[in-house]
Each structure stands twice: as C-alpha cells, then as structure tokens.
Amino acid sequence: MKNLSIGALATRTGVKIPTIRYYESIGLLPEAPRTDSNRRLYDDAMVKRLRFIRHARDLGFEVEAIRQLLTLTDDPGQSCHEADALAQAHLADIESKIVRLQALQEEVREMVAQCGQGQVRTCHVIEVLADHAHCLHETH
Amino acid sequence: MKNLSIGALATRTGVKIPTIRYYESIGLLPEAPRTDSNRRLYDDAMVKRLRFIRHARDLGFEVEAIRQLLTLTDDPGQSCHEADALAQAHLADIESKIVRLQALQEEVREMVAQCGQGQVRTCHVIEVLADHAHCLHETH
DNA sequence: CTTGATCCTCCAGTCACTGGAGAATGTACG
C-alpha cells in the first residue's frame, strides 16, 4: 500500500500520531515526503519499520539501541566487524530478557495456581526475579 | 544483612541512589526507617524488592504494573477474584513479550550468521518483528 | 459551500528517572 496518511499509519501500527512525528523529529523515521498541502505520506515499508520500533520499545529497548538495530538493517553493505559486535551485545541483552521473563512467567503461573485453591498465599515472584543468577551480562 | 546504607543498597542492586529515593517518593518502596542522623536504613528484603523492580522495569513493565505485582505479593490474604484477573492479564503480557523477544533473537542470530560470510546482506529483522501475528492480545 | 474530520506546527505537560547545589554527618588518618 502506498500513500498512507499519518492517521492511517497510526491505526495500522498502534503508534499515536504525535509519537510518529516525534520519531521523525529524532530521526528514527526518515522525513516523510509531503503532499502539495504539506501532509506526510507513508508506505508499507514505513508500516513495518514503525511496528518494529513499537515492539522493540515495548520490550524495553531504548531508542539508541533501536537506532543501532535499524542502522544494521538500513546499511546492508557495512563492515561486518562493528555490526557483529553490536549484534552480539544485543543478543546477550535479548537472551537475558527472555530468561528473566520466563522466570517471571513461571512465578506468576504458580501464584495463579495457588489462587485456584482459595487465596493468594505464599508468593515469591520477588525472590525469583531478584535472583542475581538471572543477570547474565550485567555488572551489578 | 541488616542496616544497609542507601549507597550499599545501590551497589547491591545496580539502582542509582536518586532512583531509590524516587521509588520511595512514589511508594514503590516503603519509607525507609532512619538513623538518628536521618539516614535511610535497608535490609535484605529491600535488596530483593528493589532487584525485582529493576528487572521488571528493564523488561518494559511500567511502574503501575509493577505496583500491582508488588501488591499481589505484599497482600497474601487478598481476594482471589481481583488478584487472578490481574495476574492473568500480566501473564498474557509476559507471554507476548517472550514470543516477540524470541522472534527478535532468531532474526539477529540469522543476521550474525550471514555476517560470518563476509557482509551483512539481507536483513529482515524488521519484517519479523513487525509481523502482526506476534501481537497476541493487543488491539492494534 | 458549509460542516466535520484530519492534518499542520508549536509548545507545554507527564512519567521515570538523573544529576547538581548546598548543608549535615560519618570515617579514617596523623
């Protein structure tokens, strides 16, 4: 699909209009071409890019990390050295997030199971998520 | 360990001192007891609670969600009805995050593998993460 | 051609921190 308005882009991605303009202003999205009357135009490629940004933000990645990931995809001929190091760092980060989410999931499930027996009794979500063993690459 | 200073708590959890005070100010941490000279005192329970908060924030949960999760654990006798609904909602959210992280992981891995052959060639991180099928419970 | 929806820019507000100023307190060494 070509020539989407900013509103159409917003409904297709779940990203609010002011946020889309904000992403453009900080360079996460390229400057959109405009109509004669100065309105922004988007296409399917932008829908995909914006959905990617939205998911990554929702998963706790900050804008700078997303910018790096996007550079990786925007610049297919770039040197492998930098790209690889960057990708490895992000992989470690992703792995750590998955492990901690799974621990959290397990604990909430257990809590719900106990709940089925009448009351939320002993909950140790905190103990599990606080476990330092789940911090794979962090320095604290 | 008892009677930790705010600095000791900060180094044990990786959370900065002003952030700890901020969490107290918004009620995520209880008001810490003070020494005669007005300095905050913490114990191991607070180390665990704070590590939990840090991980959850890092995983993209917002403060309100964390507050709810903490209420679940703080209040073991609470009614099951509310707690269960709340926990189910958080479980769906966690599941969705895991799925999207795994898709991202897969794609970055593939990108790195291609990288081993010389260059970052065709990268479709965006396509995968942008896939609407990965949005399990969201309305967009 | 009017009416309502959508868009524009600009700018102020919110959430979740982050850090500096200035003052008080603690700790360590000569």
Place this chain on the structure above:
DNA sequence: CGTACATTCTCCAGTGACTGGAGGATCAAG
C-alpha cells in the same frame, strides 16, 4: 582530637520518550 574526604540529606532543575492541547489550514461528504 582535629581535619579532610566520603556519604548522605533535601530541594530542585534537566533529560528522554512521549502525550496532548491551541490555533490554524486543508480535505471529503453532502
């Protein structure tokens, strides 16, 4: 015991990532 350096205190201003309102232009339908 004093003095020097570290740590803490409160208050307040700044940052990152949005979020939303004001005021005005433009578009699409009837």
